[in-house]
Amino acid sequence: LASVFLVSIPHTLINLVGVTLRVESAKPTFAGDDVCLPVEIMNSSRATRYGIELVLADSYKRRERLDCIPRESAARLTLRFSAHRRGEHKIGTLDLTSCYPLGFVRASKRFVSNQSYVVYPRPAGNPQLPTNGSRFADNWVQQGIGHGDDFAGVRAYVPGESQRNIDWKAVARGQPLMTKQFAAETKGAVYLDFFELRLADVEERLSQLTLWVIEAERIRQPYGLRLPGTEISPGLGQMHFHYCLRALSLFRPADV
Numbered sequence: 736l737a738s739v740f741l742v743s744i745p746h747t748l749i750n751l752v753g754v755t756l757r758v759e760s761a762k763p764t765f766a767g768d769d770v771c772l773p774v775e776i777m778n779s780s781r782a783t784r785y786g787i788e789l790v791l792a793d794s795y796k797r798r799e800r801l802d803c804i805p806r807e808s809a810a811r812l813t814l815r816f817s818a819h820r821r822g823e824h825k826i827g828t829l830d831l832t833s834c835y836p837l838g839f840v841r842a843s844k845r846f847v848s849n850q851s852y853v854v855y856p857r858p859a860g861n862p863q864l865p866t867n868g869s870r871f872a873d874n875w876v877q878q879g880i881g882h883g884d885d886f887a888g889v890r891a892y893v894p895g896e897s898q899r900n901i902d903w904k905a906v907a908r909g910q911p912l913m914t915k916q917f918a919a920e921t922k923g924a925v926y927l928d929f930f931e932l933r934l935a936d937v938e939e940r941l942s943q944l945t946l947w948v949i950e951a952e953r954i955r956q957p958y959g960l961r962l963p964g965t966e967i968s969p970g971l972g973q974m975h976f977h978y979c980l981r982a983l984s985l986f987r988p989a990d991v
Contacts, residue, residue: 743837750833751842753780754787754804758826758848763977763984765945766821766857772814776831778804786835791816792828792845818854821941821984826850855980860943862950864925864958924957924969927979937988945983952976962986 759773778784784804789812791797797816804810826848834841900915927947932940951958959969960979967979
């Protein structure tokens with residue numbers, strides 16, 4: 736048995752030779768949900784590598800396993816771990832490990848990632864949008880996407896959004912993907928205001944504002960956001976949605 740153990744050691748060490756990784760961007764998530772971190776693991780050697788594990792070197796030791804990576808190829812996996820608190824966080828240290836072939840010893844390679852991910856506050860509270868003292872008295876003209884409204888021009892298509900308003904005639908002429916925009920006059924755009932909340936705890940206020948941002952976007956109600964030191968003008972759409980959520984995520988209690 737001792738001789739088998741000794742013979743297995745170089746095979747275990749060789750199994751990680753030529754194996755590296757590349758961390759891709761993780762999409763924002765909400766506190767309490769999972770962060771989904773895509774990672775590409777590359778094998779530049781001329782031999783198949785077996786039983787490779789990717790480990791997030793934090794206190795929870797989250798891990799994912801690849802049974803094999805063919806020679807001179809790559810494989811992708813998604814490392815999932817809990818988002819415990821809002822804010823911007825560094826990925827930190829990742830380990831590639833293997834105990835192939837016999838499991839007697841474990842070899843590892845350590846990588847430090849400068850990638851970061853954003854965690855939005857956990858949405859909670861009353862979904863009913865504020866109605867008193869938070870709306871504009873004047874009409875607000877939204878430059879956005881609509882139907883039956885006045886045509887206001889085109890803008891570059893954003894991957895992931897609906898293709899319903901793509902200017903297909905322009906595409907047929909060989910032009911890049913563009914999205915039609917319309918001007919829609921909307922009364923009573925709502926401001927979501929940190930100072931108007933009757934909640935003592937800062938995190939509870941941020942959770943309530945997060946829920947309102949989600950609800951306003953869902954019902955297509957134009958909304959702005961007021962935080963200490965920050966005011967975001969009313970808008971709609973995915974860019975505005977994530978801009979507001981990011982402001983809530985990065986808010987510091989010292990700003991109050």
